[in-house]
Amino acid sequence: MAHWLVKSEPTAWSWDRQVAAGTTPWDGVRNPQATNNMKAMAEGDRAFFYHSNEGKEIVGIAKVVKEHYPDPTAEEGDWSVVDLAPVKPLKKSVTLDALKADAVLKDIPLVKQSRLSVSPLTEPQFKRVLALGEAR
DNA sequence: GCCAACGTTGGC
DNA sequence: GCCAACGTTGGC
Numbered sequence: 001m002a003h004w005l006v007k008s009e010p011t012a013w014s015w016d017r018q019v020a021a022g023t024t025p026w027d028g029v030r031n032p033q034a035t036n037n038m039k040a041m042a043e044g045d046r047a048f049f050y051h052s053n054e055g056k057e058i059v060g061i062a063k064v065v066k067e068h069y070p071d072p073t074a075e076e077g078d079w080s081v082v083d084l085a086p087v088k089p090l091k092k093s094v095t096l097d098a099l100k101a102d103a104v105l106k107d108i109p110l111v112k113q114s115r116l117s118v119s120p121l122t123e124p125q126f127k128r129v130l131a132l133g134e135a136r
Numbered sequence: 137g138c139c140a141a142c143g144t145t146g147g148c
Numbered sequence: 149g150c151c152a153a154c155g156t157t158g159g160c
Contacts, residue, residue, distance in 0.1 A: 009157090009158085031143080032143095052157085052158060052159090053157085053158055053159080056158085056159075096159080113141090113142085114141085114142095114157080114158055114159070115141075115142060115143085115156085115157055115158070116142095117157095
């Protein structure tokens with residue numbers, strides 16, 4: 001199983017709204033690299049949910065419930081979405097500062113390439129975030 | 137609010 | 149096809 005990290009500005013789409021809405025398409029992605037990452041997602045994969053700009057922290061865990069299909073919000077171009085559903089919040093959110101301060105996590109794509117909205121994590125990185133967030 | 141990093145666009 | 153100009157994102 002692969003592991004991922006998705007991010008959103010909470011003013012645009014927050015974890016709380018994801019929880020309230022349940023399963024939703026992760027739409028509006030207009031970046032080839034992020035799109036390729038979504039196309040590599042498999043049903044059941046887990047993805048951390050990160051709040052950019054406000055909060056700057058990983059707040060919860062979501063899962064892929066439907067693999068990639070064409071983005072219905074795209075009027076042109078070959079863009080994709082996956083359906084995500086909330087799994088559970090982290091007991092303690094993991095801040096960007098904490099990621100940067102951690103030897104395992106300081107080089108993750110989110111830190112290195114902050115604009116990439118969908119990025120992969122290795123299994124050790126994923127487990128490290130879980131440990132910091134006190135979730136299993 | 138500013139600015140650096142990155143992606144995209146458009147002129148050549 | 150290159151590269152400068154511009155727009156957007158996101159950390160600070």
